[in-house]
Amino acid sequence: MAHLPFDVVAFDLDGTLADTAPDLAASLNHALAALGRPTVPPESVRYLVGHGARALLRRGLAVSGEAPEDLVDAGMPIFLDFYGEHICDGTRPYPGVEAALDAIETAGARPALCTNKPEALTRKLLDALGWQRRFASIVGGDTLAVRKPDPAPLLEAIARAGGGGAAAFVGDSITDADTAKAAGLPFVAVSFGFRDRPVEELGADAVIDRFDDLMHALQSLAAKEERA
Structure with a gap:
């Protein structure tokens, strides 16, 4: 059995564990159309995700003009429903x-989830994927008063998972990279997620191209920290 010297390995959700872009794009374009705005190419949503649904809608509106907060307020229920x-x-x-x-x-480690997706929608998606019992803890974008890149949600997810020792974070975006850095944790970036810049610019401690490589990356990170 492989040894993993982390108590908790926390994960982002969108663009890290699952490709949610098709449904996010459909929801964004539904809201944009309802607000009388042009829709955006579905593939472009991969570069707009990362700071939660409200930021996604704001960025979608900004593609075709201004994105005043009252218009974002009006569009949010449409998007979320x-x-x-x-x-x-x-x-x-x-x-x-x-x-x-x-x-x-x-x-011997415990997987945890830390996402900027609202917690209720996160749990609904996990149910749909059959992942209800996959994670020792789940912290969404509205679980606390702050969200990533503030480190508090990540630290809370680790604490709720029973983490009292070493932990690592796996994500796909600059938001995740900044969160891990603020929390003082090693960060593994997936090369296939949602981001607005090349993966090489995230400052990750390790980059993986497929999940088959994750255990090796985590073990290498732990060994590097022990040498340091």
Whole structure:
């Protein structure tokens, strides 16, 4: 059995564990159309995600003009209602995710989830994916009064998972990278997620191209910290 010297391995959700872009894009374009704005190319949503639903809607509006807060306020219920009804129409886990989560638990660590997606929608998506019992803790974007890149949600997810020792964070964006840095934790970036810049510019401690490589990356990080 592989040894993993982390008590908790925390994960981002959108763009890290699952490709949620198809359903986020459909929901964003539904809201934009309802607000009388042009829709955006679905693929472009991969570069707009990262700071939660409100920021996604604001960025979608900004593509075609101004994005005043009253218009964002009006669009949020439209976006969230549609997304809640279509939360897993096109969403799919990335290859190897479930095997990686199994390997982490087998090695004695606990997976935790820290996302900027609202907690209720996060749990609904986990239910749809059959992941209700996959995580020792779940912290969403509205679980606390602050969200990533503030380190508090990540530290809370680790604490709720029973973490009292070493932990690591796995994500895909600059938001996740900044969160890990603020929390003082090693950060593993996936090369296939949602981001607005090349993965090489995230300042990650390790980068993986597939989840089959995650355990090796985590073990290498732990060994590097021990040498330091």
